Amino acid sequence: MSEPRLRAKELDAADGLAAQRAEFLLDEGGGGSGGEAVYLDGNSLGALPAAVPGRLEDVVRRQWGELRIRSWTEEGWWTAPERIGDRIAPLVGAAAGQIVVGDSTSVNVFKAVVGAVRLARSADTAAGAAGPARDEIMVDATTFPTDGYIAESAARMTGCTLRPVPPSGIPDALGDRTAAVLLNHVDYRTGRLHDLPALTAAVHAAGAYVVWDLCHSAGALPVGLDEHGVDLAVGCTYKYLNGGPGAPAYLYVRAELQDRFDSPLPGWNSHAEPFGMRPEYAPAPGALRGRVGTPDILSMLALEAALDVWDGGVTIEAVRAKSLALTDFFLECVEAYVPEGRVECLTPGPHGERGSQIALRCPDAGDVMKRLIERGVVGDFRHPDVLRFGFTPLYVGFADVERAARVLAEVLAEVLAEPGT
Known part of the structure; x- marks a missing residue:
């Protein structure tokens, strides 16, 4: 097992927010030929929390379907x-x-x-x-x-x-x-x-x-x-x-x-x-x-x-600490896997100047993101040449991050090797 994969395993074992992942309905088997899905587009649309479908069914069937207008007062609408x-x-x-x-x-x-x-x-x-x-x-x-x-x-x-x-x-x-x-x-x-x-x-x-x-x-x-x-x-x-x-x-x-x-x-x-x-x-x-x-x-x-x-003691400070750790680790993995000069990081390095996403500039970014998604690594593309990866600490782990960087390197190598590139 490579160094980044070992490091990811260690970081996931020490992750105090790891249990929160179970609060979401994630398509763990939706990663195409490359394995489990990695969802790094929570900065566009967050994943589905597990509590939502059942709650909505109650709202529709009982509150709307049975109580109807009474729900404005009785259910606190x-x-x-x-x-x-x-x-x-x-x-x-x-x-x-x-x-x-x-x-x-x-x-x-x-x-x-x-x-x-x-x-x-x-x-x-x-x-x-x-x-x-x-x-x-x-x-x-x-x-x-x-x-x-x-x-x-x-x-x-x-x-x-x-x-x-x-x-x-x-x-x-x-x-x-x-x-x-x-x-x-x-x-x-x-x-x-x-x-x-x-x-x-x-x-x-x-x-x-x-x-x-x-x-x-x-x-x-x-x-x-x-x-x-x-x-x-x-x-x-x-x-x-x-x-x-x-x-x-x-x-x-x-x-x-x-x-x-x-x-x-x-x-x-x-x-x-x-x-x-x-x-x-x-x-x-x-x-x-x-x-x-x-x-x-x-x-x-x-x-x-x-x-x-x-609920249950999750703090925004803990989320921020993990967010910075995830984005730091992603950049480390990109540096380890992606040849120098192939991508340019647009996101500031200092923690005080960084949100919870990493933006990478590269040629053919639209095609690169399409291929990443086909392999189960979901980020997004912003015109003309930006790959965006959002890190939601409540459900993204360090193994996700390592796999995303590794698949990115594979896709970039494929694109570079194609005729006319």
């Missing part, structure tokens, strides 16, 4: 958005009462960015500021495209100018016209982890409000929303939180800002008296004002069941 939000809160470093679950990430980005602009302007008005009006929204220039699209629409709606800036340039670019800044905690392409505490402090020093997109960090690493005074945050739940395809996203509004948070999407679910059916809108107290319409109960309760994997 109505309070699901805030109840599930409170379960997510510890995973992102937030106290209860600040997160509401519902809608998509894109919709929540829109609520948060417009809300941030309104917060900035209302704060200036309350303080009697005599300077120029805050009419600029700053956005991470490397952001996931949808965040950019939403920010541009929010700028039109609020009469702001949109200014794309790389995260490293944000502190120097901020000014007295900046109202809101939208940033990604982890870069979706490269896996770079941005400095949330320092960037949040810089935005606040300029009198602006910050919105953090946590899609690639929630459930993979500590965030510290309350500790670092983040104003607003959004995130999806179908990646490292394993909520399922299209699972509802969430919106965080810091407690001190909730009475001033003015959502651009007021709906009957966020009304102070939702069943009063009044023509005038009056926002509900607290994070509830982030709700809009009727919750998508089936997806919502699938997510609630998925969050059971975090």
